[in-house]
Amino acid sequence: MTVMQLDANALKNGPLWEHLVDTVAVLLQERPEAPLELFERLSHFVSDGKLVPLPKKGAKKDGDETHVAEESVNWAKNFINQVVPPKKEKKVNEDGEEEPEEEPEEEDKGMLPDILQEQETFRWCGVGLPETEAFRVMVALKRLLDGKPLASVRFWGKIFGLKKDYYICETEIDAERMPEGGDEGEAAEEEEEGGPKPTAIYDQLNTYKIKPPPVIKPEAKGSGTNKFVYFVATSDDLTQWTELPDLQPAWVLAARKINKFFTGDLEAPVTAHPPFPGVEKHYLRAQISRIMHTTVVAPRLIFSLTEAPEEEEEDEDGPKKPKLYTVNAWEEIPEIQPTEAPDPEDEEAAKFKVWTQGYKDDALMKLDNWVHLQPPLLQSQGRASLFKPEEEEAEGDGEEEEGEKPPPPPPEQINPRLSDLGHDSKLRFKCHSKSAHPVWAVKKAFHVSSSSTRVYAVSSLLWPGSHTYARCEDNKIGAQYANMYMGYGQKRDKAAQTFAPQMPTPPMQEYAMASEGILQVDATPDDEFEFAKPVVAPPPQEEAEEENEEEED
Numbered sequence: 001m002t003v004m005q006l007d008a009n010a011l012k013n014g015p016l017w018e019h020l021v022d023t024v025a026v027l028l029q030e031r032p033e034a035p036l037e038l039f040e041r042l043s044h045f046v047s048d049g050k051l052v053p054l055p056k057k058g059a060k061k062d063g064d065e066t067h068v069a070e071e072s073v074n075w076a077k078n079f080i081n082q083v084v085p086p087k088k089e090k091k092v093n094e095d096g097e098e099e100p101e102e103e104p105e106e107e108d109k110g111m112l113p114d115i116l117q118e119q120e121t122f123r124w125c126g127v128g129l130p131e132t133e134a135f136r137v138m139v140a141l142k143r144l145l146d147g148k149p150l151a152s153v154r155f156w157g158k159i160f161g162l163k164k165d166y167y168i169c170e171t172e173i174d175a176e177r178m179p180e181g182g183d184e185g186e187a188a189e190e191e192e193e194g195g196p197k198p199t200a201i202y203d204q205l206n207t208y209k210i211k212p213p214p215v216i217k218p219e220a221k222g223s224g225t226n227k228f229v230y231f232v233a234t235s236d237d238l239t240q241w242t243e244l245p246d247l248q249p250a251w252v253l254a255a256r257k258i259n260k261f262f263t264g265d266l267e268a269p270v271t272a273h274p275p276f277p278g279v280e281k282h283y284l285r286a287q288i289s290r291i292m293h294t295t296v297v298a299p300r301l302i303f304s305l306t307e308a309p310e311e312e313e314e315d316e317d318g319p320k321k322p323k324l325y326t327v328n329a330w331e332e333i334p335e336i337q338p339t340e341a342p343d344p345e346d347e348e349a350a351k352f353k354v355w356t357q358g359y360k361d362d363a364l365m366k367l368d369n370w371v372h373l374q375p376p377l378l379q380s381q382g383r384a385s386l387f388k389p390e391e392e393e394a395e396g397d398g399e400e401e402e403g404e405k406p407p408p409p410p411p412e413q414i415n416p417r418l419s420d421l422g423h424d425s426k427l428r429f430k431c432h433s434k435s436a437h438p439v440w441a442v443k444k445a446f447h448v449s450s451s452s453t454r455v456y457a458v459s460s461l462l463w464p465g466s467h468t469y470a471r472c473e474d475n476k477i478g479a480q481y482a483n484m485y486m487g488y489g490q491k492r493d494k495a496a497q498t499f500a501p502q503m504p505t506p507p508m509q510e511y512a513m514a515s516e517g518i519l520q521v522d523a524t525p526d527d528e529f530e531f532a533k534p535v536v537a538p539p540p541q542e543e544a545e546e547e548n549e550e551e552e553d
Helices: 008-012 015-030 035-048 068-083 115-124 129-145 186-195 202-205 249-256 280-295 348-358 492-498 525-532 539-553
Strands: 150-157 164-172 229-234 237-243 298-299 303-305 336-338 368-373 440-442 452-460 466-473 480-487
Touching: 015 035, 068 466, 115 129, 115 452, 129 150, 129 164, 129 202, 129 237, 164 280, 186 249, 229 280, 280 466, 280 480, 298 466, 368 452, 452 492
Parallel strands: 150 480
Antiparallel strands: 150 164, 164 229, 229 237, 298 368, 303 336, 440 452, 452 466, 466 480
8 A cells, every 4th residue: 555545644643654743843943054955864863763963053043043052062062071070090009000099088178159049049030040051150160169279159240241251250269278389469569669760860860859659559368359369251161260360459440430341352452541451351350349349238237347446435524426427448347247146135136126037027128228248449549448658768868858748638438337228329310300319229029928938139220230139038037148240340320421311401482471361352344454554655845845935936
């Protein structure tokens, strides 16, 4: 019996129809560029039960060529190297026999949070990485933690670039596991202290009694802006992590004056005006510090200061001075520590009531219950702590030359440590009808009445892309929180002043409105005729005088 003699039901129930359906399904799923040429080959693959390889030139979806398939293949090639531990070298004795393997001692590795759980909670709030991308980031960070002497690793965020994106992680170095070696930074600082010396008599005479401005030194490693070490990887290969250099104050001061998107190349030049003293990796490091010291927040009362700044008081008999919200910049930044659960019988424990109850009654919907964790960067120095240059002693014959010294700059006022978000300065737009806008936006994730978990998120409008969530549970103290940045690494105020449309001018008045309306009677045809008849001009006076003279004659 031939195929033409079969009816439709017998044809669909046969094995040939099932094979064609499976082959066409593979074609629709893979979407190769030349399906007719590959049909026979795919038919053999389907019949033999083998997997169909991905096309070399990438996948095609809805007529649009993308490089998603190539990125997936490249990442899959490196996935085995990430998950599988490296092979151990076999030791051989002098006799040529293999030595028995010794059980390695368990090494205390650094702390890595559950990135999948964090990103899932961020997705509840409308932000966060997709599940597949979050898994790739977790595997890459696990690999970084295994290969570097790190005490902790945290996924800081993702910055979008024009060509490639940056994945950034924040780490702390484990001093105990750090290999011994000389500090190259100290030698570089000693060279900078001397400064350039005059080589000619003209230069020496002209530089006499002229002191160059003091060079603002960077903060020590492990403190201030250099407390954390940052590693960055690009979107094309998450297995290659590059350590960013320590922050220099000059990078922060220059980054505040420019507005430039990232390209995805760490060695790309930063062409801007005024010029930036470095390449893109230095610009990236400066933007990371600016974002971190402005937008890293946490729920109130989770942390407290170990050494709070002392308040100035008057005499014992006199009243105390009012506490100012702004304080002078710290020379040494006070540390913060977790708050311990207070004694319920203590009278001072009333201020910790919100924390002990797990922030009930939507307490985290108020900005006053969120605080900054990092100190702000100084506008004049680009550091988190105040830098005081050492005064050089006058060199000469023992006599100091008297001269007018410039007055010292006024002390810069900053917000105190752990200040709440309600006191942050507002966003102001020249062309907007509203004079001031809040810098932060708070929202609550979808909550079911039967659920005991509540999630709140606070987002920065000054640095779009910076988000923090707090996860609270009933009958539990405090809250779990996490920070993340996902954006272009640009500040809001510069872009807003450029792209905010100008408001239209108020309409002009067509005529002056009378206080009371005046009614007028319509003109009759006779009135119109009298108004419209021509007016005869009187004769000139000279002609009238000549006529009078002729009459007298």
